[in-house]
Amino acid sequence: MWFKNLCLYQFESAFPLDAESLADKLAAFAFRPCGKLDLESAGWASPLGDAYEPLVHAANGYFMICLKEESKLLPASVIKDVLDERVGELQDKEARKVRKREKDRLKDEIVIDLLPRAFSRSRRTYAYIDTHEGWLVVDAGTWNRAEELTERLRDALGSLPITPPQFDAAPQAVMTRWLASGQMPSDFSLGEECVLVDPELEGGEVRCKRQDLSANEIRNHISAGKRVGRLALNWQDRMSFLLDADSSIKRLRFNDVIAEDSGDLEAESELERFDSDFSVMTLELARLIPRLVEVMKE
Known part of the structure; x- marks a missing residue:
């Protein structure tokens, strides 16, 4: 299970729970599918998939953890079509204009009628807690x-004392300096993509793809x-990603050397493969994350 995006948070103190205690806390807020009249539902599910029960997968x-969300697909256009039809029938039958309050009531009735037949869509958001260095790492694009x-x-834990990482210099300023000077930290190299923004013109930007960024x-x-609003970087030929000015990481890719390391670990089942991939991924990110914090100070 390889993360593709990273939003990072730091715990203000050591994470106080072990895996079993964390799972017990999450169990009180476990995912339950939408009922017939529910528009949406959210709760904690096993990161290993619906066929498994543990709400926490622990390794080293x-x-x-995994947040699962389900929502009913009830397009506004469908509701409007049914509403227009019912309003028309009522006006023809009673020879009067249907007022807004009555339309609102009819709309509520239509939603209740349609919900049991609506299709459902689900999505999962994964995250992991690094109990060694005090990070919460969320695989989210925003x-x-x-x-x-x-x-x-x-909600599940009662409190969550976390903050986004605090840098000595804003990522935008650091990335801009890298491109302006042509000088990079020795273990980082430029990719071929960036977004340049004009601070004086709202929405003004230049997007560069497949470009020599040292030109x-x-x-x-x-x-x-x-x-620089976004910059493509490579780190030690092991990972490539886009670093955003808001300090998030997007389009994270683990290079072949890491995939080979994971492949060298023999796995006899899907569960063992998940565990080995998770172990390799977390160990690699445990090296990258503090290094990113460090270069934001240089």
Whole structure:
């Protein structure tokens, strides 16, 4: 189970629970499918999949958890079509205009009628707790998505004293300096993608893909006042990703050397393969994350 995006949080103190105690806390908020009249439902599910029961997968002091959400697909256009039909029938039958309050009541009735027949959509958000270094790592493409998980986790635990990582310098300033100077930390190298934003013009940006980011063209944009909003990086030829100005990581890719390390671990079952992948992934990220924090201080 390889994460593709990272939103990072730091615990303000050591995480106080072991895996069993954490699972007990989550069990009180376990996922239950939508009832006939529910528009949505959310709760904790096994990160191993629906065929498994444990709500926490633990390996080497890392605890993986999974928030499962289900929502009913009830398009507004469908509700509107049915509402228009019923309003028309009522107006023809009673020869009068249907007012807004009555329309609202009819709309509520239509939603209740349609919900049992609506299709359901589910999604899962994964995260893990690093009990060694005090990180909560969420596989989410946006901070809003990550906050959905942290709010649910806070409800389950009673409190969740976490904060996004605090850097000495803003990621945008550091990434802009890297491109402007051409000087990178020795273990990082540039990819071929970036987003340059104009701080003076809302929405003004230049997107570069498959470009040599060390070219004069890129530096000219920075000289003209643009700043780096997103930058493609490689780390030690082991991982590649986009570092965002909001400190999130997107499109994380573990390179072949890591996949080979995971493949070298013999797995006799799907569960063992999951466990070996999780162990390799967390150990690699345990090296990358503090290094990212460190280079934001340089």
